[in-house]
Amino acid sequence: MKPTLDYSLYLVTGRDLLPPGKDYFESLEESILGGVTVVQIREKSADTGEFLTIARQSKAICQKHGVPIIINDRIDIALAIGADGVHLGQTDMPISIARSLLPADTIIGLSVNTPEQVRKAAEDGVDYVGVGPVWGTKTKNVTSPLLGPRGVAKMLEGLEGTDVKSVAIAGIKSTNTLHCLHGSVTKNGRALDGVAVVSDIVGSTNPRAAARKIADTVKMFKAYEPPAAHKYTVTSPWWENPHTVDMLKELAGSVFESVQIFSPLVHQITNTVVTNQSANATIALGASPIMATSTEEMEDLGKVIGGLLVNFGTIKDLDCMLAAGKQANLNRNPIVFDPVGVGATAYRRAAADELLSTWQASVIKGNAGELAALANSTEVKSRGVDSVGAGFSDPARFIRDLARAERCVIVLTGKIDYVSDGHTVVALSNGHPYLAGITGSGCMVGTSVATFCAGVSMSAKSNSGAENGRLTRGDMFLAAIGGVLAVTIASEFAGVRADVKGTGTFLPALIDELGKLAPETLRDHAKIEIVHVS
Ligand SMILES: Cc1ncc(COP(=O)(O)OP(=O)(O)O)c(N)n1
Numbered sequence: 001m002k003p004t005l006d007y008s009l010y011l012v013t014g015r016d017l018l019p020p021g022k023d024y025f026e027s028l029e030e031s032i033l034g035g036v037t038v039v040q041i042r043e044k045s046a047d048t049g050e051f052l053t054i055a056r057q058s059k060a061i062c063q064k065h066g067v068p069i070i071i072n073d074r075i076d077i078a079l080a081i082g083a084d085g086v087h088l089g090q091t092d093m094p095i096s097i098a099r100s101l102l103p104a105d106t107i108i109g110l111s112v113n114t115p116e117q118v119r120k121a122a123e124d125g126v127d128y129v130g131v132g133p134v135w136g137t138k139t140k141n142v143t144s145p146l147l148g149p150r151g152v153a154k155m156l157e158g159l160e161g162t163d164v165k166s167v168a169i170a171g172i173k174s175t176n177t178l179h180c181l182h183g184s185v186t187k188n189g190r191a192l193d194g195v196a197v198v199s200d201i202v203g204s205t206n207p208r209a210a211a212r213k214i215a216d217t218v219k220m221f222k223a224y225e226p227p228a229a230h231k232y233t234v235t236s237p238w239w240e241n242p243h244t245v246d247m248l249k250e251l252a253g254s255v256f257e258s259v260q261i262f263s264p265l266v267h268q269i270t271n272t273v274v275t276n277q278s279a280n281a282t283i284a285l286g287a288s289p290i291m292a293t294s295t296e297e298m299e300d301l302g303k304v305i306g307g308l309l310v311n312f313g314t315i316k317d318l319d320c321m322l323a324a325g326k327q328a329n330l331n332r333n334p335i336v337f338d339p340v341g342v343g344a345t346a347y348r349r350a351a352a353d354e355l356l357s358t359w360q361a362s363v364i365k366g367n368a369g370e371l372a373a374l375a376n377s378t379e380v381k382s383r384g385v386d387s388v389g390a391g392f393s394d395p396a397r398f399i400r401d402l403a404r405a406e407r408c409v410i411v412l413t414g415k416i417d418y419v420s421d422g423h424t425v426v427a428l429s430n431g432h433p434y435l436a437g438i439t440g441s442g443c444m445v446g447t448s449v450a451t452f453c454a455g456v457s458m459s460a461k462s463n464s465g466a467e468n469g470r471l472t473r474g475d476m477f478l479a480a481i482g483g484v485l486a487v488t489i490a491s492e493f494a495g496v497r498a499d500v501k502g503t504g505t506f507l508p509a510l511i512d513e514l515g516k517l518a519p520e521t522l523r524d525h526a527k528i529e530i531v532h533v534s
Pocket residue numbers: 010012040042072073087088089090092109110111129130131132140167169196
C-alpha cells in the first residue's frame with residue numbers, strides 16, 4: 001500500500017549550501033524538527049559510494065522522525081536504502097521503466113514546466129509533480145522558463161480531476177511562500193500541496209527556525225480554506241459574509257469609516273500626469289499619501305504603510321514597483337494595480353506580466369481595453385490609455401472570470417462600473433459625465449480604491465487577534481466598492497454645483513466634494529446592483 005505523504009514542506013538537500021561549520025546531518029535533523037514533512041536527498045556531484053552513505057544516514061534521521069525520504073535521480077540508491085520514493089527529471093529514467101524497477105508502493109515524482117509535461121505526468125501515473133521554476137534561484141542553473149505563481153496555477157489545471165499531488169520549486173523562501181501558495185491556485189480552486197525549498201532552509205544557520213517559518217505559513221494557508229470549490233480570490237472572504245445590496249451599502253459606509261478612523265498611509269507609485277491630484281484626493285478622503293519612487297526606501301515603507309497603489313501610466317520606476325509590491329506582500333499590505341494603457345505597447349504588456357508574476361495584487365482596476373489586454377482578450381480594443389468601442393458583451397462574466405484567474409478583486413471602470421471578487425459581481429451606476437472629460441479620473445478611482453483597501457486593512461489589523469492564511473487583512477471586495485463609490489458619488493455632487501461651469505472647474509470641485517463626503521452619504525447615494533452570472 002502506497003504511503004500518503006504530507007507534501008506541505010518538502011526539503012531538497014544541498015550540502016554545498018550549508019553555512020561554514022554547519023554539519024549536514026545536524027542541519028537535516030534541525031530542519032525536520034522545524035516542520036519539514038518530506039526530504040529529498042539531492043547529490044549532484046557525489047560518487048555512488050558517498051551518495052549511498054549519505055542516503056543511509058539521512059534515512060536513519062528521517063525514520064527517527066517519521067518523515068519520508070525521496071532520492072533524486074538515482075533509482076539504484078533508492079532501492080539500496082529502501083527509500084520511500086524517487087524524484088526524476090524530464091531527461092531521467094522514463095516513469096514506466098522506473099515503475100517497473102521499483103517496489104509498487106514507491107512514490108515517484110517528476111519535474112514539470114509545461115502543460116504538456118503535466119498532462120503526460122498524470123497519464124504516466126506519477127504520484128506528484130515538482131512544478132517550477134517558480135522564480136529565479138542561485139541553487140541550480142535553471143534553463144526552463146520561470147513560471148511565477150500564475151504560471152504554476154496554469155500547470156495545476158492539468159491536474160484537475162486527478163489525485164496527482166504537487167509542490168512548487170525554485171526561489172521559494174519564507175518571505176514569499178504565502179504569495180506562492182495563494183497565486184498558484186486554479187480558477188476551480190486546485191491548490192499546491194506544498195512547497196519545495198533548498199537554500200532558504202539549508203543555507204540557514206538556524207534551519208529549524210527557517211523551516212518553522214515556512215511550515216507555519218503553509219499550515220496557515222491550508223487551515224484558512226474557503227468551502228470546497230469556492231476558492232476564488234485571496235482577498236474577499238465572501239463565504240463569511242453573503243452579500244445583499246443593503247448589506248453592501250452598509251458595509252461600504254463602514255469601510256469609509258475605517259479610512260477616516262485610521263487615516264492610513266497610502267503609498268502611491270503613479271504617473272506624472274496625476275501625481276498631484278491623486279495625493280490631494282487621498283488627503284480629501286481622510287488618509288495620508290506618500291508618493292515615493294526610490295527602490296532603496298521600499299523595505300522601510302512596506303512596514304508602515306496601510307496599502308500600495310501601483311499605477312504604471314507613464315511607466316517609469318519598474319524596479320521600484322517590483323520591490324514595493326514584494327514588500328507589500330511580505331507585510332500583507334493590499335496592492336491595487338492600475339495597468340494604465342497596458343494594451344498600448346508590448347513593453348507595457350510585458351511589464352504587467354512581470355509585476356503580476358512577482359507579487360500578488362489585491363485589486364486590479366482598469367477600463368475595458370486595459371482589462372481585455374490583461375486577459376489576452378481581443379473583444380475590446382484600446383487606443384493609448386483609452387478603451388474603444390462598446391465594451392464587453394458580458395462584462396459581469398468577463399470580470400468574474402478574470403478575478404478567478406488573477407485571484408484578486410477586479411474593478412472594471414466605465415459608464416457603469418463593475419466589481420467582482422470571482423464570486424459576486426456588482427454594477428455601480430453612480431457618476432457624472434464630467435468624469436469622462438478630465439484626465440486621470442480613472443487614476444483617481446485607483447487612488448480611492450487603494451485608500452479604502454488601506455483603511456480596511458488597518459482596521460482588520462487592529463481587530464483580529466489571530467492571523468489567518470489570507471494574503472491581506474480585510475475585505476478587499478468591499479474596499480473596492482467603497483473606493484469606486486467615493487469618487488463617483490462625489491462627482492455627482494461636484495457636477496451640479498453652481499460654481500462648476502465645465503471640466504476645468506469640475507476637478508477642484510471634485511476634490512472639495514471628496515473632502516465633504518461622509519460614510520452616511522455613501523450609504524444613502526450608492527446605486528448598487530448585484531449582477532448574477534449564470
Ligand atoms: C520537488 C522537486 N522538483 C523539481 C526538482 C528538479 O528535478 P530535476 O529536473 O531532475 O533536476 P535535478 O534536481 O536533478 O537537478 C527536484 N529535484 N525536486
